[in-house]
Amino acid sequence: MTGVQTCALPIYSLSPNTEHKLKVLNHKPKRTRGSKVLIIDDDLDLCHGLRIRLQVHYDTYFANDAGSGLSMAFTEMPDAIILDIGLPGYDGYFFMQSLSEIPGLAGVPVIVLTARDRFTHEWRCYDAGAKRFFQKPIDNRSLLVAIEQLVG
Numbered sequence: 001m002t003g004v005q006t007c008a009l010p011i012y013s014l015s016p017n018t019e020h021k022l023k024v025l026n027h028k029p030k031r032t033r034g035s036k037v038l039i040i041d042d043d044l045d046l047c048h049g050l051r052i053r054l055q056v057h058y059d060t061y062f063a064n065d066a067g068s069g070l071s072m073a074f075t076e077m078p079d080a081i082i083l084d085i086g087l088p089g090y091d092g093y094f095f096m097q098s099l100s101e102i103p104g105l106a107g108v109p110v111i112v113l114t115a116r117d118r119f120t121h122e123w124r125c126y127d128a129g130a131k132r133f134f135q136k137p138i139d140n141r142s143l144l145v146a147i148e149q150l151v152g
Helices: 044-054 066-076 092-100 118-128 140-151
Strands: 036-040 059-063 080-083 110-114 132-135
Touching: 036 044, 036 066, 044 059, 044 140, 059 066, 066 080, 066 092, 080 092, 080 140, 092 110, 092 118, 110 118, 110 140, 118 132, 132 140
Parallel strands: 036 059, 036 080, 080 110, 110 132
Antiparallel strands: none
């Protein structure tokens, strides 16, 4: 035996005279299409949950208020933005208005994901430039389909 044993997990020999072989079992590198999704929501748990769901398909970033969301959008140049309307300080409507005034970001599709009622806010969101409107909670499939349709 050469000092390296292979079982469910590799065992490594640290002997300097031993040939080291590393076998990686079932290794699949993270594959993204290079598309970036920015999540802007003041609920940190929701941001982390969405990031976990989306990072398999997209490079994900998040911010917790409109101001840091605008900074992050300018820095990362996302391909899509998931936005809550009820943010601290400036709300999601302010964010969408500001986004539309920034060259290079005005055409980025915004998906609104909010706990606010559909009757009052859906038409306002579309009027402000949103491409999709969803109420929380949202199922993974609906969100992924919306992103795929908008990003391509």
